[in-house]
Amino acid sequence: xxxxxxxxIGVLALFTMLFLRVPVWIALTLVGFIGxxxxxxxxxxxxxxxxxxxxxxxxxxxxxxxxxILMGEVASExxxxxxxxxxxxxxxxxxxxxxxxxxxxASACFGAVCGSSLATAATxxxxxxxxxxxxxxxxxxxxxxxxxxxxxxxLIPPSIILVIYSAxxxxxxxxxxxxxxxxxxxxxxxxxxIVVIVTHFRKDYAPLGGSATMRERLRALKGTWQFLALxxxxxxxxxxxxxxxxxxxxxxxxxxxxxxxxxxxxSFAALQRSIEGTxxxxxxxxxxxxxxxLFSFFMVQTQLPGLLAxxxxxxxxxxxxxxxxxxxxxxxxxxxxxxxxxxxxxVPVFLPLVTQFGYDPVWFGVIVVIVAEVGLIHPPVxxxxxxxxxxxxxxxxxxIYRGIVPFLFAPLLLLVLMFFFPQIALWLPKLFYGAG
Amino acid sequence: MNRxxxxxxFDRLRVAxxxxxxxxxxxxxxxxxxxxxxxxxxxxxxxxxYELVEAMLVVFVFHGMSTAFLKRRNIVIDLIDSFAPxxxxxxxxxxxxxxxxxxxxxxxxAMITPALQSYSYGEVKMDLQVxxxxxxxxxxxxxxxxxxxxxxxxxxxxxPHHTDEPV
Numbered sequence: 001x002x003x004x005x006x007x008x009i010g011v012l013a014l015f016t017m018l019f020l021r022v023p024v025w026i027a028l029t030l031v032g033f034i035g036x037x038x039x040x041x042x043x044x045x046x047x048x049x050x051x052x053x054x055x056x057x058x059x060x061x062x063x064x065x066x067x068x069i070l071m072g073e074v075a076s077e078x079x080x081x082x083x084x085x086x087x088x089x090x091x092x093x094x095x096x097x098x099x100x101x102x103x104x105x106a107s108a109c110f111g112a113v114c115g116s117s118l119a120t121a122a123t124x125x126x127x128x129x130x131x132x133x134x135x136x137x138x139x140x141x142x143x144x145x146x147x148x149x150x151x152x153x154x155l156i157p158p159s160i161i162l163v164i165y166s167a168x169x170x171x172x173x174x175x176x177x178x179x180x181x182x183x184x185x186x187x188x189x190x191x192x193x194i195v196v197i198v199t200h201f202r203k204d205y206a207p208l209g210g211s212a213t214m215r216e217r218l219r220a221l222k223g224t225w226q227f228l229a230l231x232x233x234x235x236x237x238x239x240x241x242x243x244x245x246x247x248x249x250x251x252x253x254x255x256x257x258x259x260x261x262x263x264x265x266x267s268f269a270a271l272q273r274s275i276e277g278t279x280x281x282x283x284x285x286x287x288x289x290x291x292x293x294l295f296s297f298f299m300v301q302t303q304l305p306g307l308l309a310x311x312x313x314x315x316x317x318x319x320x321x322x323x324x325x326x327x328x329x330x331x332x333x334x335x336x337x338x339x340x341x342x343x344x345x346x347v348p349v350f351l352p353l354v355t356q357f358g359y360d361p362v363w364f365g366v367i368v369v370i371v372a373e374v375g376l377i378h379p380p381v382x383x384x385x386x387x388x389x390x391x392x393x394x395x396x397x398x399x400i401y402r403g404i405v406p407f408l409f410a411p412l413l414l415l416v417l418m419f420f421f422p423q424i425a426l427w428l429p430k431l432f433y434g435a436g
Numbered sequence: 437m438n439r440x441x442x443x444x445x446f447d448r449l450r451v452a453x454x455x456x457x458x459x460x461x462x463x464x465x466x467x468x469x470x471x472x473x474x475x476x477x478x479x480x481x482x483x484x485x486y487e488l489v490e491a492m493l494v495v496f497v498f499h500g501m502s503t504a505f506l507k508r509r510n511i512v513i514d515l516i517d518s519f520a521p522x523x524x525x526x527x528x529x530x531x532x533x534x535x536x537x538x539x540x541x542x543x544x545x546a547m548i549t550p551a552l553q554s555y556s557y558g559e560v561k562m563d564l565q566v567x568x569x570x571x572x573x574x575x576x577x578x579x580x581x582x583x584x585x586x587x588x589x590x591x592x593x594x595x596p597h598h599t600d601e602p603v
Contacts, residue, residue: 018513019513019515019516020516020528021512021513021514021516021517021525021528021529021532022512022532022535023510023511023512023532023536024510024511024512024513025510025511025539026510026532026535026536026539029539029542029543030535030539033542046545046546046549047546047549047550048546049542049543049546049547050543050546050547050548050549050550050551051550053498053543053547053575053579054494054547054550054571054572054575056497057493057494057497057498057575058490058491058493058494058571058575059490059493060486060489060490060493062493063464063468063489063490063492063493066461066464066493066496067461067464067465067468070461070465243472246468246489247468247471247472250464250465250468250469250472251469251472253465254465254466254469272458275458275461275462276454276458276503278461279454279457279458279461279496279500279503280454280500280503280504280507280509282496282497282500283457283497283500283501283502283503283504283505283509284504284509284510284511286497286500286501287501287504287510287540288511290543337513338511338513340511341511341513
């Protein structure tokens, strides 16, 4: 049997197992193990399976993962999200749709520190949704803004998903973090623009609230200093080359704990919850990375990505056409795969393919995260939509679906812009670290 | 011994591993923090900080996995839950419990040979001068606990919503 046929059967087996409720890490590991055994023999595969977990579990580069997750867990416990929303609400008072724009700004900031899309959507829904409903906002607009805002954190650095992408694509974390910043800020701006456009045409969706003086706005912005301190020390430190990602993550985690204790907002029980939550989250992630490594090695052996590239060339498909097909496939996968699982399953197949067409792997990483964001918010299965409905069961899911539709144009517009202007992602890494 | 008592025993092991992993995380954070501070303020970084972080990551990763296994926190695509009969979903959960034990045991088995090689070659960490087989032994101990916790999941109800309980 040809190697590529074995690869194709492996991919099919993987999706069958996922459909049958087999955990992502087991599906990746078993397909990787059996596939490599067929390609290389059992003994070399056993040797590989013996060294992969240790290489991953003792990798200094991956120590950044638990430390950034800890920073996010602590930030969630200490009410940082509430400070951010209060500041944004007052700063934007008197602007139509100001509460929704404020929720987006607060979600982008909190999501950056927190790193979890679902946690950001859940937290911001608890904080911002009651205010928006009290102000007479349309439930669809309010929930759409919160779902969209929740997805921003996985792109704006420090991004956990970009760290995981770096582990399987062997790209530098600082370079990926630099690449994610401008697209993340652009996407935030696009979401805000959508609120402005929607509320311009449907004024009843967002009644005008009371205004605030300039002094009140400035005073409210002072409340964001904790976020600004964490963000600038960690991300600024990485960009400036002062800290390695692990060092920045340690400082961020310790800083979040210190700020929480100093402000009497972090009890010992809450700290313990944060630490244990980090352990559990990482326990889940690391076994997936073990499996993804085996699967990735199998994909290399089968030369399936090469075959896909040859097929694309034979069909006279251009690079952009291949990328469009990949993006469509990702949006489809996003219907049933969660973001990190989708990344680990698909990148070993797609990354070699896109690099053969001359695309930059850092740029592709940002593209993958943006499509993962789309997967989090697109009906009927975007997880963020369900998180919001779980917190506001009286809002019909159909209202949430209706509310999210205009927001879907923002990531799609960003994807189009990224195709025509890859510099959106690549100029900052080039500026900071030179050509890759 | 009834199922609840057996599960409680596995849970004690899980909690012990969870606490060990938590401690490793704190040490990882503090060591890195001190290293940065001493490097920038006194130009005197901690000797072997990098390797100490790697050692703590081994403890953190291999002992931190057990909760995900006992509490069935590993990521699954539960699309089938919405249309398959409940008995089928329960059967699939039980089947994946067994698969989980087999797969993690496969990793453990595969890790024994390189661990023994590391022991017989007498490899040591460059800065800390600690034998690398200590790291392998720590990893294998963690994975052994994880296998036990994966077995412990067999004593928990096969409820699709069981994973929602707090750790």
